[in-house]
Every structure is written in C-alpha cells, then in structure tokens.
Amino acid sequence: MDKIEMNEYGTIATVNGVDYKVTNIHGWDDFGHTLDTATLEGYGEIYSDDEGATWTDSPRGGEEWC
Numbered sequence: 192m193d194k195i196e197m198n199e200y201g202t203i204a205t206v207n208g209v210d211y212k213v214t215n216i217h218g219w220d221d222f223g224h225t226l227d228t229a230t231l232e233g234y235g236e237i238y239s240d241d242e243g244a245t246w247t248d249s250p251r252g253g254e255e256w257c
Contacts, residue, residue, distance in 0.1 A: 192205050192256055193204065193206050193247075193248055194206070194208075195237055195245075195246040195248065196246070197229070197243060197246055198215070201213055201216055201229070201243075204229060204231050204234075204237060206231070206234060206237075206248070209222065211231035211232055211233055211234045212231065212232040212233075213229050213230070213231060213232075214230045214231070215228075215229065215230040216228070216229045216230075216233050217229075223238065224239050225240065225241075225242060226238060226239070226250070227239040227240075227242065227243055228250075229246070234248075235248065236248070236250075238250045
C-alpha cells in the first residue's frame with residue numbers, strides 16, 4: 192500500500208516521498224458515508240473516507256460500505 196499524505200492546505204499530496212500538485216478536490220456524501228476525491232497532477236486520483244485524515248489510491252464503495 193502506498194503511503195499518502197496531504198498537506199494542511201490541500202494543495203500538495205506526497206505519495207511514497209514524491210510530491211504531487213492537487214488540481215481538484217471533491218467531496219461526496221452518500222447515505223451517511225463521505226468520500227473525498229483528490230486529483231493529483233501526474234499521478235491520478237486518491238481517496239479518503241475519513242474526511243481527509245488518511246488517503247489511499249484504492250477507492251471503497253458498494254458492498255464494502257454496508
């Protein structure tokens with residue numbers, strides 16, 4: 192699993208020691224579950240299901256949320 196950290200301003204995410212510029216952040220709220228998605232320039236999307244406390248590049252959803 193990749194180690195992903197977001198800076199406090201939501202502008203730079205570090206993935207395995209490499210910094211990427213955040214170009215977009217979007218939050219979803221679906222049936223009481225939240226999912227934040229951030230797009231990183233040169234990397235792709237990362238996801239948080241705990242309001243940005245932790246990040247992953249593997250989205251959760253569907254039956255995993257039940």
